[in-house]
Amino acid sequence: xxxxxxxxxxxxxxxxxxxxxxxxxxLSSRTHLAAVIDHTLLKPxxxxxxxxxxxxxxxxxxxxxxxxxxxxxxxxxxxxxxTGVRVGTxxxxxxxSSLSVTKRExxxxxxxxxxxxxxxxxxxxxLKSGMNDRVQxxxxxxxxxxHEAGALVKVILxxxxxxxxxxxxxxxxxxxxxxxxxxxxxxxxxxxATPQDVxxxxxxxxxxxxxKASGGIRTLSDARAMLEAGANRIGASASVSILHEFxxx
Numbered sequence: 001x002x003x004x005x006x007x008x009x010x011x012x013x014x015x016x017x018x019x020x021x022x023x024x025x026x027l028s029s030r031t032h033l034a035a036v037i038d039h040t041l042l043k044p045x046x047x048x049x050x051x052x053x054x055x056x057x058x059x060x061x062x063x064x065x066x067x068x069x070x071x072x073x074x075x076x077x078x079x080x081x082x083t084g085v086r087v088g089t090x091x092x093x094x095x096x097s098s099l100s101v102t103k104r105e106x107x108x109x110x111x112x113x114x115x116x117x118x119x120x121x122x123x124x125x126x127l128k129s130g131m132n133d134r135v136q137x138x139x140x141x142x143x144x145x146x147h148e149a150g151a152l153v154k155v156i157l158x159x160x161x162x163x164x165x166x167x168x169x170x171x172x173x174x175x176x177x178x179x180x181x182x183x184x185x186x187x188x189x190x191x192x193a194t195p196q197d198v199x200x201x202x203x204x205x206x207x208x209x210x211x212k213a214s215g216g217i218r219t220l221s222d223a224r225a226m227l228e229a230g231a232n233r234i235g236a237s238a239s240v241s242i243l244h245e246f247x248x249x
Contacts, residue, residue, distance in 0.1 A: 017207040023227040030246050031062060033223070036232060038088055038117070038212070039063040039239045042187065048075060055079035055087075057240055065117050067235065069093075070110055077114035088117030091142065094186040096121030096158070100134075104141040111149045118146050119154045119183060119212075119235075124161055127170055135170070139177035147178065154181035154212050154233075157201075160191030167197065171204040181233060185215030192216030195229040202230025220245040 026036050039058045041051060051072045056079065058066035065086035068076045076087045091106040092098040098106075107118055120142050126135050139155055146153045155174040159167055171182050182201045184193040192215020201211045213226035214235030220242050223234050236242060 017232070019202060019230045019232075020228075022232055023224075023230075026227050026232075027224060030243050033246055034062045034239075034243060035064055036227070036234055037063050037223075037239045037242070038065050038067045038214075038233060038235045040067040040187075040214070040235050040237045042067065042069055042090060042093075042237075044069075046072070048072070051075055052079055055085075058085045059083040061240065061243055063239060064233065067117070067119070070106065073110055073113040073115050086116040087114055088119060089115045090119045090121075090186075092121045092123075093119070093156075094121060094188040096123045096156070097125060100138045100141050103138065104145055107142045107145045107151075111146065111151055115151065117152045117154065118142065119156060121156045121158065121186060122170055122174065124158055127162070127166060127173075132169065132173055136173045136177045139174060139179055143178040152180045153178075154183045154210070155179045156183045156186055156214075158186055158189050159184045159193075159197045159201075160189050164200070167200055168204060171201055175205065175208050179209060181210040181212045183212040183214055183235070187215040187235075189215075193226060193231075195225045198226050198229035198231050205230075218242075220249070 026032050041054045051068055055066045055076050065088040066076050067088040070089050073089050089110050092103045123135055123138050143153050157170045174182055184197050193213040198213045205211055211231045212233040213231040217236045218238040223242055
């Protein structure tokens with residue numbers, strides 16, 4: 001399962017990505033669908049037992065990664081050791097307004113603990129203030145650390161808080177900073193992913209980077225809509241339910 005995801009990332013590095021073909025393949029089997037889902041538990045009240053269960057499910061079903069809060073990264077890495085399933089986490093989460101040096105140092109420490117996928121929140125206030133250079137530098141600081149260690153960076157735009165111009169500008173800044181994915185949402189703001197936003201982000205990204213849809217994706221229909229709109233990664237807490245729905249269709 002992880003090999004499939006790595007292959008897609010290689011396609012981006014080679015400047016190739018066929019969104020329609022990818023969606024068709026991802027929806028062709030439960031195994032392929034699981035391989036593009038980040039199995040996620042970011043609730044502040046999540047317990048250790050719940051995190052362990054999430055990781056066990058990630059290994060059982062072959063999800064792309066188990067996405068947990070920073071304090072649980074070491075636990076997740078321990079549970080998933082030897083399974084081939086990656087550990088993902090968040091930084092500057094959920095507001096994006098942490099100091100750039102804080103985000104960078106957080107990335108350093110999370111990578112040391114074993115995290116592979118780093119989902120960081122863009123500085124939304126700076127974006128809206130037109131401080132484009134600062135926004136790009138904020139992202140690049142994390143990208144630099146992550147790529148040196150072979151890790152991925154997905155940048156959360158929080159699209160529900162942005163107008164169309166801001167979504168387009170943010171996407172270009174993320175790509176210019178060298179990030180691996182544009183991501184729609186934290187799931188903790190006023191709205192989540194929409195097919196319209198995913199299509200817009202894919203329109204900007206083309207084959208330059210990935211697009212992750214997250215926030216409010218609870219059903220197979222939701223996941224299908226995001227993939228068909230151009231997402232190549234899905235973030236969901238209802239991942240197991242989505243796969244069971246796939247099996248039942």
